[in-house]
Amino acid sequence: MKKALLLLLIWNFNLNAQDTPFNCDYNAYLFQYNDVYAIDLASGNSYTVATDVTEGNINAAAYNPADGFIWGSLSTPSKSIVRIGKDFNTTVFYVDELPTSGRYVGDISATGIYYLKGGGTTYYAINLDPTSANYGKHIATLSLSKSISNHDWAFNAVDGKLYTVEKKTNILYRINAETGAMQSLGEVPILSGLNYTYGAVYFDASGRFYVSANQTGTIYVIQNVQDLDGVNTMESNLFAFGPSSSQNDGARCPTAPVPQEDCSNGIDDDGDGLVDCEDPSCSGYAACPVIAAPTSTANSGGLESNNRLSDKINKRNFNRSKNNYKFDVQKAKKFSKTSHYGKKSKKAGIQLADFIPLDILNEDNVIDSSPKDLLNITNATDLYSVDYIRQGEAVASVLLLKTDKGVYEHTKHICDRLLGAQLISVSTIEISEQRFIKSLIRNVDGSLEFVLSFSAKTTNNDTGFGIESHWNLDKYESNVPFYNFQIWSNSLDDLLRLGEEVIQLLDVQKPISSYNNSEPPTVFVRKGKYHNGKLELQIINTNRTSNIVFDGGLRATETEGVEQVSSSIDLNGNYISNIEVDAGNLFDIGFRIGNGIQTPDDLFMSDGPxxxxxxxxxxxxxxxxxxxxxxxxxxxxxxxxxxxxxxxxxxxxxxxxxxxxxxxxxxxxxxxxxxxxxxxxxxxxxxxxxxxxxxxxxxxxxxxxxxxxxxxxxxxxxxxxxxxxxxxxxxxxxxxxxxxxxxxxxxxxxxxxxxxxxxxxKNTTLSVETYNENKVLEHTFANPNPMALSTNIHFTALESHKASLKLYNQLGALVKQVDFEVTQGENKIKLGRQGLSSGLYFCKIEGKTKDYRSVKLLIK
The missing domain is CATH 2.60.120.430 (Galactose-binding lectin)
Structure with missing residues (x-):
C-alpha cells in the first residue's frame, strides 16, 4: 500500500513539475479550510484567489524560501503535507512520522526546513530543500522548552528566529527552531486585555511582525522584533483591518517589504488611498489621534438610503433644525439591567429591550436614545436604541428596529460616502463561528465608527430565529417580519462584544437555527461627490477587476420621477481609480457598481432638499x-x-x-x-x-x-x-x-x-446677466473710471421706468442713492464725489422690472 501511494505521489510530482512558484510576491496569503485569500497588509483588503484547491483542509501554511512555493499541512489524506504553486496546482507528500491530526502551526526556514506543530510542546522538522537528498522527508522530532497556546508562528529573515504570540497572555516569544529554546519578550502592548486567536502571522523584510486576530480580522504590527531583549520597550500598533477567519493560517515571503505610511508628509506612501492620519496604521503616531473618538448617537441614525421616503425624511430634519432639536445626553433616561436580563420572556412576550446588551463594554452607563420620529416616516413599526457612555462620551450605539414586511430600508454604510464621509475598509468579523460584514467609516466630522448590521427573522413555525446579514438590501427575504440591528462603536473589539451579546440574547429568546450571510463587496466606492452634473468617485478595487457596470436611478428634482442610467467603467485592474460619471443635473441618485460576480456595492446620494x-x-x-x-x-x-x-x-x-x-x-x-x-x-x-x-x-x-x-x-x-x-x-x-x-x-x-x-x-455685485425680453443692449459702465470729482454711469434700457442708482462700499454698506427716471435707449447719470473717501465702490442700478449689471468704481 505504501509503495502504491509513493508511486502515486511521484507521478503527481512529475505531472506538476512545471508548476509556477510564488517567488516572493508582496501579498500575504490567508488559507481558510481549502480556500485561499490574498491580503494586502497595507490596507487590510482581501479577495479570494482560489477555492477548493485540495480535497482536505489546509493549515500551517508557510512560504518556502528554498523553492518559492507555499506549503501546508493537510487534514486529508492523513499524515500529509501539500505544495502549492502560484497557479494553485498542488502536490501532496506523505510523511509517516507526522501525527494524524492537530497540525496547525507551521513555517519554513530560509534553508527550507518546515517546522510543523500542533498543541503541546512537540513539533516536527521536514526537509523541503529541493536540492537535498532528504527532500520531502521528516528529519527530526523536537520539543519546545515551554508549553504555550499558539496558533501560528513565522520566521524573521533578519535574525533567522521563529516568533509567535500566545493566546490569552498576549506574550511575544522568540524561538530557536533547531533547539526549541524559547525567550519571552513580554506582553504585546497593543494586544493587552484582548483574548483572540492569532491564527495568521507574517513578517516583512525589515523584521516587522504582523499579527492577525481571527475573530475581528484586525492586523497588528510589532516593530523590529529582532531588537527586543525582554527588557527594552516593545513598540506595537494596529496596522489595518482585514478579514476575520477560522480554521486558518497565513503565509508570506519574509523578505518582501510591506509599504509603510509616513503619517506626517501629506503623501499616500503605502498606496492604499489614505494619507497620513486617515490611515489606521497611523493611529497614535505623529500628530494622529488614537482611533477611539466619540461616536454619533443612535438618536440621529436610521435615515441613510432611501429616496422613496425623502419628502418625509426632509421634513423631519427641517423640523429638528427649525426647533433646534438637540439630543441631551445628560437628561436622557438611563437603561439598566433587570433580573430578567438574559432570560427568556414569558408573560409579556418579547420586548425590544430584551435584545440590548448591558455590562459588557465597561461602560459608565447606558442611555435611551430612541429616535421615535422614525416610526412615522420609515417602515419601522417599533424601535429602541441606546448609547453606551464612557467618561461622558458615547463610545458605541445599538439601534434596533422592528419591521413587519421586509428588512429595514436604511443601512448606515450606503449613504454619506458621497457627502464627505469615507468607507475606509469593508471586510468580515466572526461571531458564533459565522462571518458578518463589518465596515470602518470615517464620518464627515472626522470621527471613526466600526459598523455591523444584521437582521433576525422567525423560523420553524415561530420557534427559532434565522439570521441574515447582507451588504445589499435586496438580498434579504421579502415580506417577512425582521428585528433589524445596526451597531456601531469607536472600537472594533467593542463592536465584536456587542455583536456576540446580541446573538446570545437572540438565542435565549428563540434558538438560532440558521445563518444566511453574504460576503462584502470586493470593489467599492470609498468616497465621492457630486458637482456640476458629474459624480466624482474614488473606487477601491481589491481584486483588480478590469471592468465594472454602473447601474442607477436618478431624479433631476424632488418632484420628478426616476430615470434609469447605466454605463460601463474601465478600472484597468488598478487598486485605486478616480473616475467621473456624467450624471447630469440631479437631486438624488441610487446606484450599484459591480462586476456581476462578487457582491456589488450600493450607494445613495441626495443633494440638500x-x-x-x-x-x-x-x-x-x-x-x-x-x-x-x-x-x-x-x-x-x-x-x-x-x-x-x-x-x-x-x-x-x-x-x-x-x-x-x-x-x-x-x-x-x-x-x-x-x-x-x-x-x-x-x-x-x-x-x-x-x-x-x-x-x-x-x-x-x-x-x-x-x-x-x-x-x-x-x-x-x-x-x-x-x-x-x-x-x-x-x-x-x-x-x-x-x-x-x-x-x-x-x-x-x-x-x-x-x-x-x-x-x-464672494462678490457683492451681481455676476450673472439676465437674458430675457428685458435684456440690456450694452453693458453698464462708468466713465471716467477711476474718478476724481465725478463720473457718468452709462447704460441702455428697452423701456422707460423709475430706477435708483445705489452705491455700496466694500463692506456691502449702502453709502449713496440717487433716484431718477429711466428713458428708453441710452441713459447717462452723473455721480458726484460729495464727501466719498478714496477706495473701491460698487454701483448698482435697480429698476422696476430690471436690475442692471453692477459696475466697480474706483475713487482716487
Whole structure:
C-alpha cells in the first residue's frame, strides 16, 4: 500500500513539475479550510484567489524560501503535507512520522526546513530543500522548552528566529527552531486585555511582525522584533483591518517589504488611498489621534438610503433644525439591567429591550436614545436604541428596529460616502463561528465608527430565529417580519462584544437555527461627490477587476420621477481609480457598481432638499414645482441648485426651505459676501439664513426683498441680514435658507414665489446677466473710471421706468442713492464725489422690472 501511494505521489510530482512558484510576491496569503485569500497588509483588503484547491483542509501554511512555493499541512489524506504553486496546482507528500491530526502551526526556514506543530510542546522538522537528498522527508522530532497556546508562528529573515504570540497572555516569544529554546519578550502592548486567536502571522523584510486576530480580522504590527531583549520597550500598533477567519493560517515571503505610511508628509506612501492620519496604521503616531473618538448617537441614525421616503425624511430634519432639536445626553433616561436580563420572556412576550446588551463594554452607563420620529416616516413599526457612555462620551450605539414586511430600508454604510464621509475598509468579523460584514467609516466630522448590521427573522413555525446579514438590501427575504440591528462603536473589539451579546440574547429568546450571510463587496466606492452634473468617485478595487457596470436611478428634482442610467467603467485592474460619471443635473441618485460576480456595492446620494413648511393650519399648497437650473454659476459662487415655484393660500404664512446638505449639517460661508438670486412673486419675501449655533428661531438672521410680477435679480450683502440680538452675522455654520411669505392682512391671501439661480457669492455685485425680453443692449459702465470729482454711469434700457442708482462700499454698506427716471435707449447719470473717501465702490442700478449689471468704481 505504501509503495502504491509513493508511486502515486511521484507521478503527481512529475505531472506538476512545471508548476509556477510564488517567488516572493508582496501579498500575504490567508488559507481558510481549502480556500485561499490574498491580503494586502497595507490596507487590510482581501479577495479570494482560489477555492477548493485540495480535497482536505489546509493549515500551517508557510512560504518556502528554498523553492518559492507555499506549503501546508493537510487534514486529508492523513499524515500529509501539500505544495502549492502560484497557479494553485498542488502536490501532496506523505510523511509517516507526522501525527494524524492537530497540525496547525507551521513555517519554513530560509534553508527550507518546515517546522510543523500542533498543541503541546512537540513539533516536527521536514526537509523541503529541493536540492537535498532528504527532500520531502521528516528529519527530526523536537520539543519546545515551554508549553504555550499558539496558533501560528513565522520566521524573521533578519535574525533567522521563529516568533509567535500566545493566546490569552498576549506574550511575544522568540524561538530557536533547531533547539526549541524559547525567550519571552513580554506582553504585546497593543494586544493587552484582548483574548483572540492569532491564527495568521507574517513578517516583512525589515523584521516587522504582523499579527492577525481571527475573530475581528484586525492586523497588528510589532516593530523590529529582532531588537527586543525582554527588557527594552516593545513598540506595537494596529496596522489595518482585514478579514476575520477560522480554521486558518497565513503565509508570506519574509523578505518582501510591506509599504509603510509616513503619517506626517501629506503623501499616500503605502498606496492604499489614505494619507497620513486617515490611515489606521497611523493611529497614535505623529500628530494622529488614537482611533477611539466619540461616536454619533443612535438618536440621529436610521435615515441613510432611501429616496422613496425623502419628502418625509426632509421634513423631519427641517423640523429638528427649525426647533433646534438637540439630543441631551445628560437628561436622557438611563437603561439598566433587570433580573430578567438574559432570560427568556414569558408573560409579556418579547420586548425590544430584551435584545440590548448591558455590562459588557465597561461602560459608565447606558442611555435611551430612541429616535421615535422614525416610526412615522420609515417602515419601522417599533424601535429602541441606546448609547453606551464612557467618561461622558458615547463610545458605541445599538439601534434596533422592528419591521413587519421586509428588512429595514436604511443601512448606515450606503449613504454619506458621497457627502464627505469615507468607507475606509469593508471586510468580515466572526461571531458564533459565522462571518458578518463589518465596515470602518470615517464620518464627515472626522470621527471613526466600526459598523455591523444584521437582521433576525422567525423560523420553524415561530420557534427559532434565522439570521441574515447582507451588504445589499435586496438580498434579504421579502415580506417577512425582521428585528433589524445596526451597531456601531469607536472600537472594533467593542463592536465584536456587542455583536456576540446580541446573538446570545437572540438565542435565549428563540434558538438560532440558521445563518444566511453574504460576503462584502470586493470593489467599492470609498468616497465621492457630486458637482456640476458629474459624480466624482474614488473606487477601491481589491481584486483588480478590469471592468465594472454602473447601474442607477436618478431624479433631476424632488418632484420628478426616476430615470434609469447605466454605463460601463474601465478600472484597468488598478487598486485605486478616480473616475467621473456624467450624471447630469440631479437631486438624488441610487446606484450599484459591480462586476456581476462578487457582491456589488450600493450607494445613495441626495443633494440638500427643497421642502415646504405648511405647518400653519390655514395654509394650503395649490402648486409646488421644482425645476432644474440650466444656467452656469461662476467659480466664486456656491450654487444652491434647482429652482422652485410655489403657490399657496394662507391667512398666516407659507415657507419654502432649502437645506444645504441632506442632514442639515452646517457649511462655513465666512469667505462669502452676499446671497444672490432671481425672483418674482407677490409682496415681501423674508429670507432667513439658519445658523446651527442659534437655538431660538426668532433670533435667526433675516433680510427681506420686495417681489414683483417680473423676474428680477437680487444681490443681498450679508450685512443686510439682521437678528433681534443686534449682533453682526457670522457665516461659519449655515444649515439652510428659509423663504417665508406672510399674510399680513390676517385674511386668506394667495402667495406666490418663483426663486431661481440661488447662490452664495464672494462678490457683492451681481455676476450673472439676465437674458430675457428685458435684456440690456450694452453693458453698464462708468466713465471716467477711476474718478476724481465725478463720473457718468452709462447704460441702455428697452423701456422707460423709475430706477435708483445705489452705491455700496466694500463692506456691502449702502453709502449713496440717487433716484431718477429711466428713458428708453441710452441713459447717462452723473455721480458726484460729495464727501466719498478714496477706495473701491460698487454701483448698482435697480429698476422696476430690471436690475442692471453692477459696475466697480474706483475713487482716487
Amino acid at each position: 427643497w421642502g415646504v413648511d405648511d405647518a400653519a393650519p390655514s395654509t394650503t399648497i395649490t402648486s409646488y414645482t421644482i425645476e432644474t437650473n440650466d444656467e452656469q454659476f461662476n467659480d466664486d459662487e456656491y450654487a444652491v441648485e434647482r429652482n422652485i415655484e410655489l403657490v399657496a393660500k394662507t391667512s398666516e404664512y407659507v415657507a419654502a426651505y432649502r437645506a444645504l446638505t441632506p442632514k442639515f449639517n452646517p457649511i462655513d460661508f465666512s469667505d462669502y459676501k452676499s446671497f444672490q438670486l432671481k425672483a418674482k412673486g407677490t409682496g415681501k419675501l423674508i429670507i432667513r439664513l439658519v445658523k446651527k449655533g442659534i437655538s431660538n428661531w426668532e433670533s435667526q438672521y433675516k433680510a427681506s426683498i420686495k417681489l414683483t410680477e417680473n423676474l428680477k435679480e437680487y444681490s443681498i450683502p450679508f450685512s443686510e441680514f439682521t437678528s433681534i440680538t443686534g449682533t453682526p452675522i457670522t457665516l461659519n455654520d449655515i444649515t439652510s435658507v428659509v423663504f417665508t411669505m406672510l399674510a399680513e392682512s390676517g385674511e386668506v391671501e394667495t402667495k406666490e414665489m418663483t426663486l431661481q439661480q440661488l447662490r452664495f457669492s
